[in-house]
Amino acid sequence: MEKPEDIKLIDENGLRIDGRRFDQLRPIRMEVGVLSRADGSAYVEWGGNKILVGVYGPREMYPKHMQNPTRAVVRARYNMAAFSVDERKRPGPDRRSIELSKVISEALSNVVFTEYFPRASIDVFIEVLQADAGTRVAGITAASLALADAGIPMKDLVVGCAAGKIEGHVVLDLCKEEDNYGEADLPVAVLPRTKEIVLLQMDGHMTVEEIDQAMDMIMKSVDYIYELQKEALRRRYVRYAEEIEEGE
């Protein structure tokens, strides 16, 4: 998008329009186990994003011809509510949603022990209720919480985080205006234990050095976001006292 003349993304003090420094994340809040019908669920607020994820599965997969005889199929569906963006979005999958669903499914398939459930499907529904840039990385961060909540066996959680470039500077975690008027967007999803990359996309204009800077900022944030995830999962179950021995 072309930037109107009067919008400055970086002010005289080197702060961004929402007051953040170049390497600062927006505020993030996570909640696990928020829906009663889904087998697992999570809700994430990240900046102005409000994203709800529900997991159903493992369950018998239909249509049957899509079954994999040796493993479960992880199907993520990224969907934006019509009211989630400024200009109403027509309900239903558009090409962008289909692409995002695909790359998110692939990323989540990496961590789930799919061989435990041949012929089954694990359906992950990512509903964007309010969008503020970075919905796919917030969505995948919430999806990994919902999968854990559903008792799905995984080798690690998945942390999503994006960086970008505005007015020539590499910055972490773009907000909506920065995404609209900035020069590049780099969403990434990483496994916190090994730092392996399971989702990587980029659009815009960056040099290799700028990509290095961006990845560095992202990797430094992964540990922090992972701590938030662990804390949200533990909080769901509070204390777990000695089971059978208690009072019997």
Next chain:
Amino acid sequence: MEVRKYREIVVPGEEVDLQGLNPGFGLYADKGKFYSIYLGVKTVRGPYMNIVPLSGKYIPKKDDKVIGKIIDIAPTHWVVDINAPYFAPLHVNDVPWKVEFGDTAKYLNIGDTILAKVSNVNEVKQVWITMKEPGLRKLEGGQIIKISPTKVARVIGKKGSMINLIKESTQCRIYVGQNGVIWIHGAPENIMLAIKAIRLIEREAHTWGLTDKVRSLLSGEGD
């Protein structure tokens, strides 16, 4: 002052210190270290360090008694929903009646509830169930509720102490399937009280002083 022992909750991918024990259920190894597969609780059973999942569907095990619902009929078998990732077929050879080809609906219909046993689970997670054992039967009347399979042990209690407490206090017949499906039969108000007690256990399975809370609920004191 009670000494409260808390079990540690671990998340998938989190490193687990085996503390000299053998790696048991719910762990995977990578370069000599062990990591949790589930969102679960570190639990020591004999020489093993296990991770017991805090949630998840029922995973059928041989010899488990389960309560299932008939969801489809074919000439030589029924399809049963046992609250697991897969449906289970029930073959005419595995029921106590002699069923002629095509007569399956005469014995069990869609929507019927049965008490069955898991007779086999193969490597690709296919499940077989049977009703050909004393005590296994079609269940009629009463009410069915579902709890998370991870709470079944808590609802039953050590040597059945918790479930017996509920049975005696409510004068209900209660059967708790390993698959988290529970059948309760008795007078309507008693069924409701039993359900309340079970839901309390499910909600607070992880807290202290649960038996007392259940006892007081059942005797009409607390709520």
Next chain:
Amino acid sequence: MKMGSKLAEDVVSEIRKDYIMNLLSSGRRADGRDFEEYRKIDVVVNFAKRAEGSALVRLGETQVLVGVKMDIGEPFADTPNQGVMTTNVELVPIASPTFEPGPPNEEAIEIARVVDRGIRESKAIDLEKLCIEEGEKVWIVFIDIHVLNYDGNLIDASALGAMIALKNTIVPGSKFGYEDFPLPVNHDPVAVTVAKVGKTLLVDPCLEEENLAEARLTVTTDENGDIRAMQKGLSGSLTYDEVKKVINMSQRIGKEIREKYILSGD
């Protein structure tokens, strides 16, 4: 190619799989190429005469025909003085026993969007020169990629075909009472796709290598070697080190492709 569905054709036999992996560990590919070598590329310009510009690209046995059509329409509200470009990919059943008729599926959509991204983000088409009447009338560029034979690496073949077609496109002004003029193309993005098979990075994977790959990374660079688009595919993972290697390869090899096939005219 579809996740979850394993048609007979998608299953690679154990024998072929072991053969390929063994070759890789001794530094060779089944078709004799180097790890960083593209298959033979052939281009036929203006193959589809009814298109405003077109290119038939053969990349090994993969064949795609890209046609550019133009029309006049309304601009988007937020860019009233710019033309519009849109990219679509059709994986028609003729190209592979695994393609089914129907609207574009997620594979087709991903390829189209990745190709589109490279062209759009590098500002290859000078969209401002396609404005006829600000806010009212602009030129619309339709880039349609018709896959004719699928033998791996549709992204690179499609991206190359699209750029060559665009560079040979004549805007049909005369159809609407204006003058014809060559479509203004100012930049030359090139997409280079690398597949990770086992621990090896292979440039321009053929179909069999794609079916064995655990991960795939496409990096689109411009004529300065700057990165305009990246897309990781498949459910394996990559280390950042591997990502850097692929970016490097894309800059180097992309430059060769650009000089040989895009800049040289045709």
